[in-house]
Amino acid sequence: MSISSAKSTSEKPDGAPLxxxxxxxxxxxxxxxxxxxxxxxxxxxxxxxxxDMGALPAIxxxxxxxxxxxxxxxxxxxxxxxxxxxxQAGSICVLAMGLVFVLLLGEIxxxxxxxxxxxxxxxxxxxxxxxxxxxGATLAGIAIGAVIGLVIGLLVAYLxxxxxxxxxxxxxxxxxxxxxxxxxxxxxxxxxxxxxxxxIKNVPVVAGWVAALVVxxxxxxxxxxxxxxxxxxxxxxxxxxLVLIQIVALAVIVLGSTALLSQNRAPNPDFFNISGIPWxxxxxxxxxxxxxxxxxxxxxGRHLYAVGGNAEAARRAGINVNAMKVxxxxxxxxxxxxxxxxxxSYTGKVSPGSxxxxxxxxAVGAAVIGGTSLFGGRGRALDAVxxxxxxxxxxxxxxxxxxxxxxxxxVTGGVLLLxxxxxxxxxxxxxxxxx
Amino acid sequence: xxxxxxxxxxxxxxxxxxxxxxxxxxxxxxxxxxxxxxTALVGxxxxxxxxxxKTIAGIYGRDNGExxxxxxxxxxxxxxxxxxxxxxxxxQDLALCDNLDIVENMFLGRELSTFGLLDDAAxxxxxxxxxxxxxxxxxxxxxxxxxxxxxxxxxxxxxxxAVLWNSRIVLLDEPTAALGVAQTRQVLDLVRRLxxxxxxxxxxxxxxxxxxxxxxxxxxxxxxxxxxxxPTTEVTHNQVVELITAGRSGDLGIRDVASATI
Numbered sequence: 241m242s243i244s245s246a247k248s249t250s251e252k253p254d255g256a257p258l259x260x261x262x263x264x265x266x267x268x269x270x271x272x273x274x275x276x277x278x279x280x281x282x283x284x285x286x287x288x289x290x291x292d293m294g295a296l297p298a299i300x301x302x303x304x305x306x307x308x309x310x311x312x313x314x315x316x317x318x319x320x321x322x323x324x325x326x327x328q329a330g331s332i333c334v335l336a337m338g339l340v341f342v343l344l345l346g347e348i349x350x351x352x353x354x355x356x357x358x359x360x361x362x363x364x365x366x367x368x369x370x371x372x373x374x375x376g377a378t379l380a381g382i383a384i385g386a387v388i389g390l391v392i393g394l395l396v397a398y399l400x401x402x403x404x405x406x407x408x409x410x411x412x413x414x415x416x417x418x419x420x421x422x423x424x425x426x427x428x429x430x431x432x433x434x435x436x437x438x439x440i441k442n443v444p445v446v447a448g449w450v451a452a453l454v455v456x457x458x459x460x461x462x463x464x465x466x467x468x469x470x471x472x473x474x475x476x477x478x479x480x481x482l483v484l485i486q487i488v489a490l491a492v493i494v495l496g497s498t499a500l501l502s503q504n505r506a507p508n509p510d511f512f513n514i515s516g517i518p519w520x521x522x523x524x525x526x527x528x529x530x531x532x533x534x535x536x537x538x539x540x541g542r543h544l545y546a547v548g549g550n551a552e553a554a555r556r557a558g559i560n561v562n563a564m565k566v567x568x569x570x571x572x573x574x575x576x577x578x579x580x581x582x583x584x585s586y587t588g589k590v591s592p593g594s595x596x597x598x599x600x601x602x603a604v605g606a607a608v609i610g611g612t613s614l615f616g617g618r619g620r621a622l623d624a625v626x627x628x629x630x631x632x633x634x635x636x637x638x639x640x641x642x643x644x645x646x647x648x649x650x651v652t653g654g655v656l657l658l659x660x661x662x663x664x665x666x667x668x669x670x671x672x673x674x675x
Numbered sequence: 676x677x678x679x680x681x682x683x684x685x686x687x688x689x690x691x692x693x694x695x696x697x698x699x700x701x702x703x704x705x706x707x708x709x710x711x712x713x714t715a716l717v718g719x720x721x722x723x724x725x726x727x728x729k730t731i732a733g734i735y736g737r738d739n740g741e742x743x744x745x746x747x748x749x750x751x752x753x754x755x756x757x758x759x760x761x762x763x764x765x766x767q768d769l770a771l772c773d774n775l776d777i778v779e780n781m782f783l784g785r786e787l788s789t790f791g792l793l794d795d796a797a798x799x800x801x802x803x804x805x806x807x808x809x810x811x812x813x814x815x816x817x818x819x820x821x822x823x824x825x826x827x828x829x830x831x832x833x834x835x836x837a838v839l840w841n842s843r844i845v846l847l848d849e850p851t852a853a854l855g856v857a858q859t860r861q862v863l864d865l866v867r868r869l870x871x872x873x874x875x876x877x878x879x880x881x882x883x884x885x886x887x888x889x890x891x892x893x894x895x896x897x898x899x900x901x902x903x904x905x906p907t908t909e910v911t912h913n914q915v916v917e918l919i920t921a922g923r924s925g926d927l928g929i930r931d932v933a934s935a936t937i
Contacts, residue, residue, distance in 0.1 A: 469796065470796060473796060475796055475799045475800060476816060537792050538788075538792065538793060539788055539791065542775075542779065542793060545772070545775060546775060546783055549774035550771065552768075552770060553770035553772050553783065554772065554783070556784075557783040557784025558755070558784040558785075617772070617773070617774035618774055
């Protein structure tokens with residue numbers, strides 16, 4: 241592999257016989273599929289230098305935060321707190337995943353947080369006052385979210401009102417929903433076994449291990465099959481070593497966290513047994529897999545990126561740009577509904593202020609810190625999840641340190657600003673170097 | 676003109692008129708595109724080049740006149756009808772998405788899929804094949820994003836996108852306008868290769884050097900009228916410039932220039 245690629249590089253400068261005739265051209269002359277690890281590494285470095293950082297800032301941020309908090313507080317790195325962190329991050333990750341769709345188009349949804357609050361209120365009302373089943377109530381909440389997204393999308397796409405203004409109006413108006421339905425100062429508690437259980441119950445240890453193994457084996461099989469079929473057809477592919485490294489890294493992360501969460505983490509291990517993966521985690525992972533699939537493997541996903549990159553080009557290619565906008569807002573608000581229900585599951589109640597606080601800024605911060613561009617055209621569902629973990633770590637760690645909550649606001653605001661600056665600077669470098 | 680009679684045109688417009696309100700932009704325009712030839716469409720700003728191209732592309736309707744493909748009249752209601760006839764237009768602003776790679780751009784809006792799943796492998800293979808058949812050797816990888824390409828490479832991708840669908844006619848709007856010397860060279864070579872493959876190529880250009888280098892025929896527009904439609908070998912640089920600026924040069928051109936108004 242390395243010999244042949246070295247040969248073709250040395251031929252490149254003077255190669256290229258004069259074109260014009262009907263010379264038979266070997267397709268492999270057109271370009272060189274990334275053949276060696278060295279090539280892939282150089283390519284990655286070039287992209288970093290060019291400002292295409294992907295999730296790197298988020299991963300660095302996570303490392304820094306974990307180091308600082310574990311040095312400052314000995315309880316931070318306990319399995320008990322890690323499980324807590326997973327549960328706290330759940331609703332942020334889900335909201336951020338939804339926002340990725342809107343951000344991909346270069347739009348913004350300021351109302352996503354309160355849309356989640358309004359939807360969760362409906363879900364709680366259906367559970368408590370109307371005695372619906374958990375899935376009926378959940379579907380009702382998600383449907384409300386979808387309707388909110390539909391209205392926002394129609395206003396943005398067909399009336400061409402800037403999404404900033406439309407969603408600011410919805411941010412204000414939707415806060416009325418829980419206030420009216422629950423009443424000022426009140427709160428709606430629910431104790432549904434499943435919905436509340438999402439946050440306070442855990443997957444049985446054995447089932448958790450089975451699921452973790454399925455994920456790892458499935459990923460490995462898919463990656464190897466992809467490598468095999470693409471290299472056989474002479475298409476560009478990652479070098480085998482890199483594929484193997486990826487598989488090993490995923491296995492370490494998934495199996496490692498499963499092992500940690502499978503231990504008994506009860507503060508009083510002699511009396512209680514708290515072990516297993518919190519149910520929130522599989523919910524987030526399933527959503528992550530679904531949306532990653534939609535974004536990378538379907539026409540719909542491809543067209544979303546196209547609209548975000550160059551709406552005019554997309555329109556000329558026959559893509560219905562307005563319909564894509566509406567779809568993005570519907571997905572965003574529906575995911576916001578899921579996020580609102582997860583948040584309600586964590587606290588066990590819905591109150592008039594639900595979703596009106598920091599949720600939205602946390603989620604925007606999570607998406608952006610994970611590498612989603614505020615300018616459109618760039619972002620992955622995975623970025624939102626990694627970013628969500630970073631953002632959730634801040635209040636978790638600061639909470640342990642017993643800091644006054646104003647510190648929390650300042651730090652989170654600072655992190656959001658930092659993420660947006662990284663985005664803006666990397667965008668400038670991208671347009672300068674064109675990576 | 677008579678020497679060209681042997682090859683019949685792929686696409687032909689006859690006596691086409693087009694007005695926007697009171698402004699009569701195209702006057703009885705005859706225009707033909709021949710297989711294996713590069714037809715240069717020249718004219719001053721406002722002569723009607725863009726209107727003519729957009730009429731061919733189906734973006735504008737005609738007020739009257741005939742639209743013939745392979746000698747048979749066709750009805751054209753919009754851009755989709757025209758691309759179904761195998762006619763592709765590469766506009767000056769290229770319409771590429773910077774955040775997508777070359778393959779994704781070439782298939783944008785017409786992705787190959789099985790059961791709704793993108794067939795990336797087939798698309799990459801076909802894109803590679805198309806680029807190879809055009810002898811394009813200047814791109815490093817078909818998986819690099821379009822943002823990282825030079826102007827000439829972007830133009831190349833846009834042209835390759837146009838021929839990917841076995842199109843028979845390609846119209847290029849000022850393909851070399853923003854390019855440097857070496858990149859202009861690449862693009863002109865590519866334009867020539869398209870014609871050598873038997874496609875009918877229309878090159879809209881302001882640059883006489885480019886026109887004389889690759890074009891087989893020159894159609895000059897003057898105030899919405901065809902001033903001349905001649906083989907490149909039969910005219911000189913100066914004659915073409917006169918046709919563009921005055922509508923007339925020696926025996927060539929509009930007989931009664933003075934009465935020609937918009």
